[in-house]
Amino acid sequence: MDSKKVLDFFREITLIPRESGHEEPMTRFLEKFAADRGLLSKTDKTGNVLIVKDASKGKENVPPLVLQAHQDMVCEKVGGFDFDFKTQPIPYEIEDGWMVAKNTTLGADDGIGIAACLALLDSDLPMGKLECLFTISEETGMDGAFALEKGFFDGKTLINLDSEDEGQLFVGCAGGVDTIATFEFSHEPLASGYKTMKLRISGGVGGHSGDDINKERANVLQQLCRFLFTQFQYDWQLLSLSGGNKPNAICREAEAVIAVPDDEFQDMVADFQAFGKILSSEFHNTEPDLNFEARSFRTTAEPIAEEDTVRIISALVACPHGVFAMSTDIPGLVETSSNLAAVKMENDSFKVITSQRSSVTTELHAAAEKVEATLILGGADVEHVSEYPGWKPNMDSSILKESVASYRRLFGTDPEVKAIHAGLECGLFLEKFPDLDMISFGPTLRGVHAPGEKLELASLDKFVALLEDIVVNFK
Numbered sequence: 001m002d003s004k005k006v007l008d009f010f011r012e013i014t015l016i017p018r019e020s021g022h023e024e025p026m027t028r029f030l031e032k033f034a035a036d037r038g039l040l041s042k043t044d045k046t047g048n049v050l051i052v053k054d055a056s057k058g059k060e061n062v063p064p065l066v067l068q069a070h071q072d073m074v075c076e077k078v079g080g081f082d083f084d085f086k087t088q089p090i091p092y093e094i095e096d097g098w099m100v101a102k103n104t105t106l107g108a109d110d111g112i113g114i115a116a117c118l119a120l121l122d123s124d125l126p127m128g129k130l131e132c133l134f135t136i137s138e139e140t141g142m143d144g145a146f147a148l149e150k151g152f153f154d155g156k157t158l159i160n161l162d163s164e165d166e167g168q169l170f171v172g173c174a175g176g177v178d179t180i181a182t183f184e185f186s187h188e189p190l191a192s193g194y195k196t197m198k199l200r201i202s203g204g205v206g207g208h209s210g211d212d213i214n215k216e217r218a219n220v221l222q223q224l225c226r227f228l229f230t231q232f233q234y235d236w237q238l239l240s241l242s243g244g245n246k247p248n249a250i251c252r253e254a255e256a257v258i259a260v261p262d263d264e265f266q267d268m269v270a271d272f273q274a275f276g277k278i279l280s281s282e283f284h285n286t287e288p289d290l291n292f293e294a295r296s297f298r299t300t301a302e303p304i305a306e307e308d309t310v311r312i313i314s315a316l317v318a319c320p321h322g323v324f325a326m327s328t329d330i331p332g333l334v335e336t337s338s339n340l341a342a343v344k345m346e347n348d349s350f351k352v353i354t355s356q357r358s359s360v361t362t363e364l365h366a367a368a369e370k371v372e373a374t375l376i377l378g379g380a381d382v383e384h385v386s387e388y389p390g391w392k393p394n395m396d397s398s399i400l401k402e403s404v405a406s407y408r409r410l411f412g413t414d415p416e417v418k419a420i421h422a423g424l425e426c427g428l429f430l431e432k433f434p435d436l437d438m439i440s441f442g443p444t445l446r447g448v449h450a451p452g453e454k455l456e457l458a459s460l461d462k463f464v465a466l467l468e469d470i471v472v473n474f475k
Contacts, residue, residue: 013026013029018111055128069133069162070144076104103451106453157399159440167407171439174421176364181372183315185312197260201224202253204220205217207450208448213334217283227271241256242255248341420440
C-alpha cells in the first residue's frame with residue numbers, strides 16, 4: 001500500500017454525493033467494493049457499513065483490529081458559486097503540495113480515512129483480521145455511532161481515522177450538544193418613504209467550530225448583528241436576516257435586508273462601509289478577505305415589528321460565542337466553547353442554531369445553559385439536541401504505546417500525544433464497547449468545514465506509512 005493508492009481511492013470518493021443525511025450513494029459504493037472483492041460486509045438499518053478482511057496466512061492468531069471512518073462530509077460552498085453537491089463531483093486542484101477545493105469543501109474529512117481503509121482492504125499486506133467500520137451522519141449528530149448495535153464488530157482495538165494533524169496521536173476529545181432557539185415575531189407595515197437595501201458580509205475564513213474556535217476568526221453573523229445593534233438610534237426596519245449553515249462550522253457569510261428612509265440611504269451605506277473598515281482592522285491578522293456590500297434590494301417582504309427586531313438582534317449580539325475556558329490539565333487545549341452557527345428565517349420565526357463543546361460534561365451543560373439563558377431573555381423557545389459524550393484519555397493504552405513506537409521507528413522522533421476539542425465518535429463507541437482500546441490520527445487537513453478545505457500530500461505519505469506499519473505489526 002502506498003499513498004498514491006489511497007489518493008486514487010479518494011479521487012473516486014470525490015465523485016460520490018455524500019452529504020450528511022444523504023449517504024446512500026456512499027453506502028452502495030462501499031457495499032459494491034466489498035462484493036467485487038469477495039469480502040464479507042454488512043449494513044445495519046441505520047446505514048453503517050462493516051467490511052471484513054480475514055487474516056493473512058500465519059496471522060490467524062492476531063486479534064481483530066477495527067479501523068473507523070465516517071461516510072458523510074460537510075457540504076459548504078462559496079456564496080454565489082454554482083454547484084450542486086447532490087449531482088456534481090467535488091472540484092479540486094493539486095497546488096503547492098496540497099489537494100485543495102477552492103470553492104467548496106473537499107470532503108477529506110473524512111473521505112481520506114475511508115480511502116485509507118479501502119486501500120488496506122484491497123492490499124495483500126500480511127495482517128490479522130481487519131474490520132473497517134464506516135458510520136453515517138457523523139457531522140450532524142453522530143447518528144451512526146449512536147445507532148451502532150453491540151456486537152456489530154468483534155475487535156477490542158479501534159483506530160479512528162478522523163483527525164487532522166499529522167504527527168499528532170489523539171487519545172481524547174470533547175463532548176458536545178446543539179442548542180436550538182426559535183424566535184417568533186410579528187410584522188408591521190413598511191414605513192412611508194422607506195427604501196429597502198441588502199447588507200452583506202462575506203469572505204470570512206470560517207472553519208471547524210472545534211479545531212478553529214480559538215483562532216480569532218470573525219463570526220460574520222454576530223458581527224452583522226453587532227452593526228445592526230449600533231443602528232438602533234436611527235429609524236430603520238428589519239425585513240430578513242440569515243447566515244451560516246452547519247452547527248459545526250463558524251459562520252462565514254451573513255446578510256440582512258432592511259428598510260431606511262430614502263434620505264438616509266446613503267448614510268446607512270457609509271456607516272456600513274465604515275463598520276467594515278473597523279472589522280477588517282480588528283481581524284487584520286485572521287480575516288484578510290472580508291467583504292462588505294450595501295446595495296438597493298427590491299422585495300415584497302413585510303418588515304418585522306420593531307420590538308421584535310430589538311429583542312432578537314440584541315439576543316444575537318449577546319449570545320456567547322468563542323472560547324469559554326482553556327484546559328488546566330493539557331496546555332493549549334480548548335476545554336469549553338460555543339459556536340453561534342446559523343440563523344434561518346422560517347415564515348414568522350427565526351431559527352437560531354448554536355453548538356457547545358467541552359471535555360468536561362458539567363461544563364458542557366453549563367455552557368449550553370448560559371446560551372439558553374441568553375436566548376430566553378430575548379424571548380426564544382430553546383431546546384438542546386444531539387448531545388454526545390467526550391472521550392476521556394487513557395495514557396496506558398496499548399495501541400497508543402504501539403503507535404508511538406511505530407512513529408518513532410519510522411520517522412526517528414516521537415509524535416505528540418494530545419486530546420482534541422473537536423468531537424469524535426470514540427466517546428460513543430466507548431459507551432457501547434467499554435473494553436475498547438482506541439486512538440485517532442490522520443494526515444494534515446486545513447480549512448475543514450469551509451470552502452478551501454485542503455489536504456497536505458506530504459503528510460498523507462507519512463499517515464499511510466504509519467497506518468500500514470501499525471496494522472502489519474499489530475499483535
